Amino acid sequence: EVQLVESGGGLVQPGRSLTLSCTASGFSFDYYAMHWVRQVPGKGLEWVSGISWNSNSLTYADSVEGRFTISRDNSKNSIYLQMNSLTAEDTALYFCARRHTTGFFYFDLWGQGTQVTVSS
Amino acid sequence: ENVLTQSPGTLSLSPGERATLSCRASQSVSAGYLAWYQQKPGQGPRLLIYGTSNRATGIPDRFSGGGSGTDFTLTISRLEPEDFAVYYCQQYDNPPWTFGQGTKVEIK
Numbered sequence: 636e637v638q639l640v641e642s643g644g645g646l647v648q649p650g651r652s653l654t655l656s657c658t659a660s661g662f663s664f665d666y667y668a669m670h671w672v673r674q675v676p677g678k679g680l681e682w683v684s685g686i687s688w689n690s691n692s693l694t695y696a697d698s699v700e701g702r703f704t705i706s707r708d709n710s711k712n713s714i715y716l717q718m719n720s721l722t723a724e725d726t727a728l729y730f731c732a733r734r735h736t737t738g739f740f741y742f743d744l745w746g747q748g749t750q751v752t753v754s755s
Numbered sequence: 756e757n758v759l760t761q762s763p764g765t766l767s768l769s770p771g772e773r774a775t776l777s778c779r780a781s782q783s784v785s786a787g788y789l790a791w792y793q794q795k796p797g798q799g800p801r802l803l804i805y806g807t808s809n810r811a812t813g814i815p816d817r818f819s820g821g822g823s824g825t826d827f828t829l830t831i832s833r834l835e836p837e838d839f840a841v842y843y844c845q846q847y848d849n850p851p852w853t854f855g856q857g858t859k860v861e862i863k
Binding site: 682743 | 788790792797798799800801805812845847850851852853854855857
């Protein structure tokens, strides 16, 4: 089955760190660029970060630049999002998403998400 | 960044009716680089439309997209029970890639 499964979310205190994982199955993972998108209830979807198939290109939203780091391990069919200096504004449901093979930045496969709650 | 505004916020319709959803961009989206997604509770979004009017794999032909420049629409010709969900537009013309805030299509 073609799918993405996120993990690693949870409750974390402000200022602390957390690392999310996303594991792919059912397709040639190392062929695709992958992204993280988050969703705050009532505020829609926000693109967070993206990584090319070979990790040569890393991109970030301004809101997380310098605090979040995206990476991947093609041998494990996985991407990661290391999140440092977390604030309440980072509270959201985090999705990983596969970029379409056309190379354009729309997303043709999504996981179910992992919840991150930043609170003391 | 290109801000996308969707309207209406909620659309109350009956099965079999036609749904028309709007997405307006604060800046022109060149070459029609606009996508639409459907999201149901507890699920990640599902790609419906890309390039303004191209249906993604497996999407039924009752879904259609149109528009250009700053104004785009998603039309569902005849609502099926499984179509009641939240719909988002997304531009991929210029980074950061941005989404609208969503339109909820609910059963009247």
